[in-house]
Amino acid sequence: MDDPISVLHVDDDPSVAGLTTTFLEGANAEITVETAPSASDGLDRLAVDDIDCIVSDYDMPGQNGLEFLEAVRAEYPDMPFILFTGKGSEEIASEAISAGVTDYLQKEFSADHYTLLANRVQNVVERVRAQHENQRQLEAMETSREGISILDEDGYFTYVNHSFAALYRYPPDELIGEHWEVVSHDEDRDRIRTEILPAIEETGFWNGEMTGLRSDGTTFVEEKRFSTTANGNLICTVFDITEQQKSARQFETLIENIPGMVYRCQNAPGWPMENILGDAEELTGYTPSELESRKAVFGSEIIVSSDREETWHEVQDALATTKPFEITYRIKTKDGTTRWVWERGQGIYDSEGNVEALEGLITDLTKQKAYEQDLERTNAVLSTLIETLPVGILVEDESRTVLAINERLFELFGFDGSPEHIVGADCQSMAEHVSEHCVDPRGFVQRIETVVAERTPTDNEEIAFQSGQIVERSYRPIDLPQGDGHLWMYRDITEEKEQKEQLKHQRNKLEEFASVVSHDIRNPLTVAAGHLELARETSETAHLEEVKRSHDRIERIIDDLLWLAREGRDIGGTHPVVLPRVVENAWRQVETGDALLHTECESSVTADPDRLQQLFENLFRNAIEHGGSAVTVRVGEVDDGFFVEDDGCGIANAKRDLVLEDGYTTIPDGTGYGLSIVRKITEAHDWELELTESITGGARFEFSTDTFQS
Incomplete structure (x- = not known):
């Protein structure tokens, strides 16, 4: 028996306790004995010392041996307890056995008897220890x-x-x-x-x-x-x-389907391969056995020479920090083909932190590299295209963060900085900033939020700005690698809108011209045709005069219509024009007969000289046509402009708005466009025109302008 046995001997006689200690320790070198003079002292020793077996006397003061046994069993039910007493009897032995004593032995003061006691101590301790070990093993097996x-x-x-x-x-x-x-x-x-x-x-x-x-x-x-x-x-x-x-089958399947090879190699120059799984031959042209037998050394023969040094240093730097490494480099296969590969690996370390080997995966990256190069070229073309497009481009991701923006959008909205600085900015904040300059700020922001939420393509939505600028907006939902994206296109259509308005105006004038041609010219033509028929029947020349008069009216109508079609509301360059001079020129261009002109002004007005003269010509012609050949026409000044009036029959209040409309006339030979031309020339100059009555009851036209200089 190798393990020591600690025995607690409880006896109230010190000489017996000493003798027992001497014999027990002498009989068995593994036994050590501690003594206690009473049961209570024995219980105290049990609480602090590791005891393997108790040897106790029976007849002791305070508590006898059996009472001591009961106290021990209450706290230490498996503790071996030998009752060693000089007061033996069958009654005591029976009570001891009933109380659960491990063994019972009467005292005899001889060496053989103490040897017997030592053997019994050893046996009961070994038996209990074996039981404990069996129980421990049984519990281990059960769990x-x-x-x-x-x-x-x-x-x-x-x-x-x-x-x-x-x-x-x-x-x-x-x-x-x-x-x-x-x-x-x-x-x-x-x-x-x-x-x-x-x-x-x-x-x-x-x-x-x-x-x-x-x-x-x-x-x-x-x-x-x-x-x-x-x-x-x-x-x-x-x-x-x-x-x-x-799992093993799955691992085998995984290895078989890996587009490359899994390896274990030495961390030495050339990285000699120790074990290879996967399709090494497909990747390198060499079989696993060729690589493992060093017929081809991966690091010094297969890796392209210009990549070897950098690859080696990248791996060693990662190993120095015990971190995995990821590297990309080129290899030359057995047939001389160059390929790009991607490798991810890690060091395998011993207990002292030394690198035992490298393990990792190497896979073909050639197609991906080609794709990346194509993508770079495509991105370069797209970047150039975005920058050269005449529209503002904004690309944002799912979180409404700017991914791309071009210079044209900066110009449209007046952003600070450059496109590069705004990448990564919040698009919602940008929209709020732009909305401050819109005619409808809230509508601008709400419409963007609605379109983004619905991801519905939109085209040519017009946005009006307080400056008068009009911008057209279109939207397309796009798919990005990281999720949904949004593409916005903005185009300044201010000039385009103005051109459309001009075209619309010109189209209206053409329609107006066609309408008049189909209506107003038809009347004098009908009159001329009728008189021509009468002239043929009666041979009276008076009818031919009527034909001529109708033709003259047609000519005047055509002249007025041509002016309306060609000039309309447009005027040329303006500059100060002296009124008396342009009035005299206009009077000379009209058949005035016995009519008189009184010019009572010396002022000037900023105007297109040709259009201003045409205005006076039409006013003079209107006065003579309606007031007669003896009418008197007067041109004078008012506080902020000038007037033209006559002493003719005047214009009734109810007809003053009508006479300024296209084609309105009250005389058979009138074209109906003279005063219409006056109105349009006035509007082209941004003047105010008021039609009133002269002192003599005739017509009076007053023109107000802030460019009048008296």
Whole structure:
């Protein structure tokens, strides 16, 4: 026995205690004895010392040996307790046994008797220790995740733990007494009898895979280990390796389908390969055996020479920090083809932190590299296109963050900085900033939020700015690698809108011209045709005069219409024009007959000289046509402009708005466009025109302008 035995001897006689200590320690070198003079002192020693066995006297003051035994059993139920007393009797022995004493021995003061006591101490301690060890092993077996069972010489279960029973889906007690065949598949039973049991008998051990049979008839892959005990029993240990095999098959499938190779190599120049899995031949042109046998050294022969030094340093830098590494480099295959590869690996370290090996994955990156290069070229073209487009471009991601923006958008909205500085900015904040300059700020922001939420394509939405600028907005939802995206296009259409308005105005004038041609010219033509027919029938020349008069009216109408079609509301360059001079020029261009002109102004006005003269010509012609050849026309000044009036019949209040409309006339030979031309020239100059009555009851036209200089 190797382990020491600590004995507590309780006796109220110090001489007996000393003698017992001497004999026990002399009889067995493994025994050490501690003494206590009473039961209470003994209990105190038990509380602080590790005691393996108690040897106690019976007859002691305070508590006798049996009372001491009861107190010990209450706290230490498994403690070996030998009653060693000089006052022996059958009654005391019976009571001691009933109280649970481990052994009973009467005192005899001889060396042989103390040797007997020492042997009994050793035996009870060994027995208790063995029981404790068995219990510990039993508890370990019961709590083990491994299936453990014990079979007798005939192959029947004498013990199974819970894990073993659970593997086969039996309650543990149902397997006790059953033969091993109950959990063995038919295919394995002959093999067990003819191969496995003979091997166990010869070597005492067997380990291998079998098929386990559950109580419900299902099976699983198991790893079984058999070993024999000294008494001829078999210990059987079972592991369910179904998932392990499944994982192994999955790993094999994974390795087979990896587009490259998994490796283990030395961290030495050339990185000599130790083990390779995967399709190394597809990647490099070399078989795994060629690489593992160093017929081709990966680091010094396969990696392109210009990439070797940089690749080596990148790996060593990562190893110095014990971090994994990711590197990209080129290799030259067995047939001389150059390929790009990507490698991810890590160091394998020993207990002292030294690199034992490298393990990792190498995969072909050639197609991806080509794709990246194509993508870079495409991005360069797109960037150039975005910058040269005549529209503002804004690209934002799902979180409304700016991904791309061009210079044109900066110009449209007056952003500060440059496009590069605004990438990453919040688009919502940018929209709020732009909205401050819109005619409808809230509508601008709300419309953007609605479009983004619905991801509905929109085209040509017009946005009006307080400056008068009009911007057209279009939207397209786009898909980005990181999620949804938004593409906005903004175009300044201010000039385009103005041009459209001009075209619309010109179209209206053409329509007006066509309408008049179809209506106003038809009337004098009809009159001329009628008089021509009468002239043919009667040969009277008076009818021919009427034809001529109708033709003259047509000519005047055409002249007015041509002016309206060509000039409209447009004027040329303006500058100060002296009124008396332009008035005299206009009077000379009109057939005035006996009419008189009085010019009572010396002022000037800023105007287009040609249009201003045309205005006076039409006013003079209107006065003569309606007031007669003896009418008097007067031109004079008012506070902020000038007037033209006559002493003719005037214009009734109800007709003053009508006479300024296109085509309105009250005389047969009138064109109806003279005063219309006056109105349009006035509007083109941004003047005010008021039609009133002169002092003599005739017509008076007053023109107000802030460019009049008296």
